[in-house]
Amino acid sequence: MGQGQFGIDPETCDRIAGEIKAAREAGHEICIVVGGGNIFRGLAGAAQGIDRASADYMGMLATVMNALAMQNALEKIGVHTRVQSAIPMASVCEPYIRRRAERHMEKGRVVIFAAGTGLPFFTTDTTAALRAAEMNCEALFKGTSVDGVYNADPKKVASATRYESLSFGRVLADNLKVMDAAAVALCRDNNIPIVVFNIRGEGNLAAVLSGKGTSTIVQNEEEQA
Structure with a gap:
């Protein structure tokens, strides 16, 4: 949504598409999970009196809109894509089929996963962790508005310090807001x-994919050592 309060900002889509293209040209295979909070959040809808399951389905449909917007931005700059939705809608995009997604990636396409898990009560974080496991991804990169995980909210606490690395156990024990607990546990297992970085900085995606840039890495303790 860029600097707006809601909706889809074409300039932001184009900028992120450029980041993804640069990462692809650097030789990385990429699949993407998109959320829908810029259009509708299930929890917010439930708080306003909408049945939670119905609100979550509405949120999943919002992610399909974002996926199509990202597909459009990528195709405009010559990046071949496929959108796969966990909620089948054949007139709009492919259904999510793991083997087909793998084949698309083998052919050099960027696969965009939409509609979450297709089930209510699961977050976009959990979807990202699930798809990362299913697609045998080497890492899950979470693009946020800050450049890592801090011991306090850096937007509110000037003295907040960033962690270079964390263990999954520390994240879960201290309830650090990296991703929700189910997603963290799935990545741990x-x-x-999980690499947390600032998606809003120019060139950040390609930098962190190459092991450079500023980020926080969450991994198993033996990998930390």
Whole structure:
């Protein structure tokens, strides 16, 4: 949504698409999970009196809109993509089929996963962890508005310090707001590092994918050592 309060900002989509193209040109295989909070959040809807399951489905549909916007931005600059939705909608995009997604990536396409898990009560974080495990990803990169995980909210506490690395156990024990607990546990159990970085900085995605840039890496303790 860029600097707006809601909706889809084409300039932001184009900038992120450029980041993804640069990462692809550097030789990285990429699949993407998109959220829908810029359009509708299930929890917010439930708080306003909408049945939680219905609100979550509405949020999943919002992610499909974002996925199509990202697909459009990528295709405009020559990046071949496929959108796969966990909620089948054949007139709009492919259904999520793991083997087909793997084949698309083998052919050099960027696969965009939409509609979450297709089930209510699961977050976009959990979807990202699940898809990362299913697609045998080497790492899960979480793009946020800050450049890592801090011991306090850096937007509110000037003295907040960033962690270079953390263990999954520390994140869960201290309830650090990296991703929700289910997503962290899924990554821990499948030994998939989580890299938290600022997606809003120019060139950051390609930098962190190459092991450079500023980020926080969450991984198993033996990997930390």
